[in-house]
Amino acid sequence: DTEVTQTPKHLVMGMTNKKSLKCEQHMGHRAMYWYKQKAKKPPELMFVYSYEKLSINESVPSRFSPECPNSSLLNLHLHALQPEDSALYLCASSLDGYQETQYFGPGTRLLVL
Amino acid sequence: AQSVTQLGSHVSVSEGALVLLRCNYSSSVPPYLFWYVQYPNQGLQLLLKYTSAATLVKGINGFEAEFKKSETSFHLTKPSAHMSDAAEYFCAVSERSSASKIIFGSGTRLSIRP
Numbered sequence: 001d002t003e004v005t006q007t008p009k010h011l012v013m014g015m016t017n018k019k020s021l022k023c024e025q026h027m028g029h030r031a032m033y034w035y036k037q038k039a040k041k042p043p044e045l046m047f048v049y050s051y052e053k054l055s056i057n058e059s060v061p062s063r064f065s066p067e068c069p070n071s072s073l074l075n076l077h078l079h080a081l082q083p084e085d086s087a088l089y090l091c092a093s094s095l096d097g098y099q100e101t102q103y104f105g106p107g108t109r110l111l112v113l
Numbered sequence: 114a115q116s117v118t119q120l121g122s123h124v125s126v127s128e129g130a131l132v133l134l135r136c137n138y139s140s141s142v143p144p145y146l147f148w149y150v151q152y153p154n155q156g157l158q159l160l161l162k163y164t165s166a167a168t169l170v171k172g173i174n175g176f177e178a179e180f181k182k183s184e185t186s187f188h189l190t191k192p193s194a195h196m197s198d199a200a201e202y203f204c205a206v207s208e209r210s211s212a213s214k215i216i217f218g219s220g221t222r223l224s225i226r227p
Contacts, residue, residue: 042203042217090156104156
């Protein structure tokens with residue numbers, strides 16, 4: 001199984017809402033990632049978890065809050081987002097974060113109104 | 114600091130023609146290099162990666178890329194384009210000391226003419 005799953009596929013939220021994005025993998029990978037991708041742009045790294053510990057935070061605003069409850073699951077909690085946060089949010093995983101291929105999920109397309 | 118530059122935001126070729134997507138990298142240390150493909154409304158899929166084992170790297174779907182240190186290039190090629198190759202292609206680089214962080218190029222959209 002080389003699949004990374006993400007839910008929901010689409011999400012529309014207001015600026016006062018609280019929502020969460022979920023990512024799951026069952027490949028035994030110990031590194032998981034959140035990326036943000038705007039239209040016609042490359043993915044931009046947001047967070048990296050390695051062995052369930054946050055190892056990289058690319059100066060992401062606090063309205064985005066990541067959580068890694070266990071080695072298979074990665075959440076991204078959203079609160080008080082801005083319209084400019086509308087984007088495709090991609091999750092990825094890799095074996096241990098070093099020299100390994102990153103496997104991407106299909107993404108959650110987020111629209112903030 | 115590491116970076117990649119993809120020459121040409123849009124490349125159009127005829128079905129059956131050679132595909133050449135250009136990528137140049139900048140890295141202070143020997144890099145890992147990747148090509149990813151993104152089909153519409155999907156995530157990214159790895160086509161191939163260079164990790165120093167061989168300079169000519171073969172990937173999935175008939176694609177290959179050659180690492181040329183003297184030219185700091187890692188161009189992606191496919192001898193004969195297929196309609197299903199139409200997608201966005203990203204070149205990416207990571208440093209061996211922090212391979213968890215990869216930097217993507219701006220992307221090249223490949224169109225295939227019938």
